Amino acid sequence: MATKERTGIAVKGLNGRKARSHDTSDQRLWRSAPANVARLLRPGLAQVANQVIDEITARIPEYARPADKLYVKALRLAVDEALRQFVDRIENPGARWEPDVFRTIGRGEANEGRNLEPLQTAMRLGARVAWRRLTEQSEQLGLTPQHLYDLGEAIFVYLDQLADAAAEGFEEARARAAGEIERRRRRLTDLLLSQPPASPEAIADLAKAVGWRLPRTVAGVALEERPGGHRPPSLPPDVLSRLDRPGPCLIVPDPNGPGQAQTLENGLRGWKAAIGPAVPLAAAATSLRWAREALGLQRRGVLTEERGLLRCSDHMATLIVFKDEELVSALTEVRLAPLAHLRPSQQDRLAETLLAWLRHGRGAGEVAARLHVHPQTVRYRLRQLEELYGDQLSDPDIRFELEIVLRARQSAGSPAG
Known part of the structure; x- marks a missing residue:
C-alpha cells in the first residue's frame, strides 16, 4: 500500500489527526447513531451531492469544467459513491469498505498531471457540506450532541480512508507512467544503436513520446x-x-x-x-x-x-593502429626485421630511440632530452640504426610505417620482432 509518507501527501492535514484503519474502535463511531438515521438520510443524498459539487466547482479551479460532460459525470460518480458508502456504514458498521472508485480518482489525478492537493481540498469541502447538513437536520434525525460528535469523528476517519485509497491509485498511476516512459527510453536507445540504423521518423516519434530533444x-x-x-x-x-x-x-x-x-x-x-x-x-x-x-x-x-x-x-591514433592488429603485426615483422637478430634488450633500446627520433626530430640533443640519456649515447644508437636500415630511413612512407609499428609496440609492450 502506498503510504502518505512515500507520496509526500499530508493526508494528516485533512483532519489534524493520524489516519487509522477500519477497526473495532471506528465501528463504534458508526454504531453510535440511531439505526434509522441512514434510512432518513438516503432521500436527501442527491441534494447533498449537488451542494457538494457546487461547492467544489466554485472553489477549486481544477474541478470547474462545466463543458466537459465526461468530467462532470466522473465528479458526480465520486461524490455519490462517497455519500452512499458513508450512509451504508451508518446503517451497517461492519459493511465492507470499497475503495476502487477512489483509487480510480487518484489515478485520474496522476494522469491529469496534478498532485493530490486539489483532491484533498475537495474532500474537505465535501466533509464540511455533509457535516453542515447533519447539524441542520440533527433534531429531525434524532441526533444528540454525542451522536453528532461521534459522526463528526467518523467523517474524519472516513476522509482518511478515502485519502489512502486515492493515494494508492495516484502512486500506481505514477509508477505505471514512469515504467512506460522508461520502457520507451530503452526502446529509443535500442533504435539509436540498431544496425542498420532505424528510420529518422521512427526515432523522432519515439523521442517525442518520451520528451527527448533530438x-x-x-x-x-x-x-x-x-x-x-x-x-x-x-x-x-x-x-x-x-x-x-x-x-x-x-x-x-x-x-x-x-x-x-x-x-x-x-x-x-x-x-x-x-x-x-x-x-x-x-x-x-x-x-x-x-x-x-x-x-x-x-x-x-x-x-x-x-x-x-x-x-x-x-587516443584516436592508437585506436586506428589497433583496429586491425593482425595487419599491424604483419607490418611489424617487415619493418622491424632489421632488429630481429639483436638481443631483446638491444631491440628495446634501438626501438625506443628510433621512435623518439621519428616523433621529435632528428637532432640527437632533442632525442636525448626525451629519453633522458646522454646525446653521445643517442648518436651511437642512431649510427647503429643507419647501419641496420640504410636508405630506408630516408623514405617518408617507410618512416610513417615505422612510426605506426613502433607506437603499437610501445602501447602493447610487446617485443620488437
Missing part, C-alpha cells in the same frame, strides 16, 4: 560491467542508458556542450567507462563501437586514463 550530435559510452548492487551512474535525464544488458552503455546528447564533460566525469565516478567521439545521431552505434574498443584496450593496459573517463578523442 540533439545535433551524440556519443556512445561503454561501461565496465559491475556486480549487482553497485551504485548506478548519476546522470542528467537527457542521457539515455541501457544498464540492464550485457555491455551496459549510455548515449550522451551533445557531448561537447558546455559543462557536459564535467557532468559525465562526476556522474560516472567509480565506474570504468569510455566515451566515443561525437557523431551525428544516425552514427550513434559507431561511436559506441569505438568506445567499446577503447574500453577493451584499457583492460589490456594499452590505453590508460588518469581522470577516470577514457575519451576516444584523446
Whole structure:
C-alpha cells in the first residue's frame, strides 16, 4: 500500500489527526447513531451531492469544467459513491469498505498531471457540506450532541480512508507512467544503436513520446560491467542508458556542450567507462563501437586514463593502429626485421630511440632530452640504426610505417620482432 509518507501527501492535514484503519474502535463511531438515521438520510443524498459539487466547482479551479460532460459525470460518480458508502456504514458498521472508485480518482489525478492537493481540498469541502447538513437536520434525525460528535469523528476517519485509497491509485498511476516512459527510453536507445540504423521518423516519434530533444550530435559510452548492487551512474535525464544488458552503455546528447564533460566525469565516478567521439545521431552505434574498443584496450593496459573517463578523442591514433592488429603485426615483422637478430634488450633500446627520433626530430640533443640519456649515447644508437636500415630511413612512407609499428609496440609492450 502506498503510504502518505512515500507520496509526500499530508493526508494528516485533512483532519489534524493520524489516519487509522477500519477497526473495532471506528465501528463504534458508526454504531453510535440511531439505526434509522441512514434510512432518513438516503432521500436527501442527491441534494447533498449537488451542494457538494457546487461547492467544489466554485472553489477549486481544477474541478470547474462545466463543458466537459465526461468530467462532470466522473465528479458526480465520486461524490455519490462517497455519500452512499458513508450512509451504508451508518446503517451497517461492519459493511465492507470499497475503495476502487477512489483509487480510480487518484489515478485520474496522476494522469491529469496534478498532485493530490486539489483532491484533498475537495474532500474537505465535501466533509464540511455533509457535516453542515447533519447539524441542520440533527433534531429531525434524532441526533444528540454525542451522536453528532461521534459522526463528526467518523467523517474524519472516513476522509482518511478515502485519502489512502486515492493515494494508492495516484502512486500506481505514477509508477505505471514512469515504467512506460522508461520502457520507451530503452526502446529509443535500442533504435539509436540498431544496425542498420532505424528510420529518422521512427526515432523522432519515439523521442517525442518520451520528451527527448533530438540533439545535433551524440556519443556512445561503454561501461565496465559491475556486480549487482553497485551504485548506478548519476546522470542528467537527457542521457539515455541501457544498464540492464550485457555491455551496459549510455548515449550522451551533445557531448561537447558546455559543462557536459564535467557532468559525465562526476556522474560516472567509480565506474570504468569510455566515451566515443561525437557523431551525428544516425552514427550513434559507431561511436559506441569505438568506445567499446577503447574500453577493451584499457583492460589490456594499452590505453590508460588518469581522470577516470577514457575519451576516444584523446587516443584516436592508437585506436586506428589497433583496429586491425593482425595487419599491424604483419607490418611489424617487415619493418622491424632489421632488429630481429639483436638481443631483446638491444631491440628495446634501438626501438625506443628510433621512435623518439621519428616523433621529435632528428637532432640527437632533442632525442636525448626525451629519453633522458646522454646525446653521445643517442648518436651511437642512431649510427647503429643507419647501419641496420640504410636508405630506408630516408623514405617518408617507410618512416610513417615505422612510426605506426613502433607506437603499437610501445602501447602493447610487446617485443620488437
